[in-house]
Amino acid sequence: MFQNRAEALALALPAALFAAAVFLVPVVILLSDGFRGSDGGWTISAYTDFFSNSLNRTVFLRTLKLGALVTVASAVIGYAAAFAIVSLEPGMKGRMTGLVVLPLMISPVARTYAWIVILGRTGIVNEAFQFLGLTEAPLRVLFSETAIFIGLLQLFLPLMIISLISALENMPKDAIPAARVLGANWFQVFWKVVLPLTKEGLVIGGTLVFTGSLTAYITPAILGGSKVLMLETLLYQQVSVSNNFVSASVIAFILIVMSFAANILLKRVATARNKQRAAQ
Template sequence: MEQDDSSVMRKYFLILPAILFLIIFFVLPLTFVITQSIYQPDKGWSVDSYSKFFTQKVSRNAYTRSLTIGLLVTAVSLLTGYPAAMAISNIKNDSLKGLLMTLIVFPLMTNSVARTFSWLAVLGREGLVNNLLAALGILDNPVRLLYTPGAVFFGLLQLFLPLMIISLVSALENLPKEVPLAAKSLGANGYNLFFRIYLPLTSEGIVSGCTLVFTGCITAYVTPAVLGGSRVLMLSTLLYQKASVTLDWNMATVIAVIMFLTTLLINYISRKLSNLGVSK
């Protein structure tokens, strides 16, 4: 009995540094930000700042745009990343699989600023796309591709698609190989195999990938600032304006809390949807 107690104590001792790190560098700062968003020295405790955020057209449009683009990027990442992850996980050659994973991870090792600025050479008025369309005779004059929601969408998709693929590959690699084989031996066709075996058993990877991609989209600053500019205002760029330009720290903390709560809500919804898939 004493030996069991000592082993349990050792386990708790090993996780103590991680718990302290999270408390000091995550829980306490988050508590401070939430407190700052609902407390004003002249008014005391109040949620008027949240009401002000949603009544202002600029803030409301920035929130709607961020939510829409984030969900679109997450959905497209899932739809394109799942087939890619399945193809990679089914490769028998370890060298080829390692090469493909390296190519997928390689963009993550490139600075996000450099990756974003490279889109200027692609989407600019004298960029690759406009020059190609002009050479094909499709366009007579260059069109504005930068500083549009589409530019922000493609920039964020290129930035966070690898995170989705990595999460899905990990989930598919952990799927027992005997399960799909057993389903096939019992007469399962491709439709049933995918929707009743692969999707439910890789739901955790889907949830993790969706959470990572959506969180990255709604909190990214460089990509919306460079590719969207002031024309496509996102929550992250609005937060920067409130904190660094107008020095409205109260509204900046409100935006930060709304971003955090939105990511929690999306994670909760995705987990509920994944549980529905498992229950079927």
């Protein structure tokens, strides 16, 4: 550790000032706009207005619901996938991890676009269903919550799998055999041993997936269309269509609060489980 404070500040300040000027200050002003009344005083009327609109409430709840569903689904699939990958031999494990990470390098636009081909009226799913005689008319999967759910899950699942892989690899090697020897069945092994030991990875992965889903723009924009909105696409509409900056500020604030709340809540859940176990 070097002691020279002036030197340290000279090195760190340009980056800090840049981030503050370009990012922090404008964002804080933007957020404060939502708390300003027409008379210039502080008020939360913009928020009561926002939630009194039933469309806004629907969008808010849909965003929350899809975020939660995608997080839960990615956790379930993520554990299965991470388990499978961790149990492979080293060379294969590296290649599989690489394949899981690969989609993260591809533009989200391209990744989301693929679902149009798959879920569209003349897409693979509909063609196959009609060919098999399962449906007569084409299903309307595109521009629905289901399409957004699928798109978000595909977009963020890799983040969960990677978090869980490193959590599983950091788990003491003998924990599972030890639990088995002590008579635990596989369900108990997962619930009593694996979950508590990997909960940090789950919290990290969960936060990434949940906040990612809340704040994704491309997926709801392409797969939800202009009818099935999420908060992020609603924000875009408010600005570009209605020029309603106060409403945009309200949505922005809600998004940020939800992101932070998710992080804190997940940490809470993890530590609460810990205390409960310690108390037993």
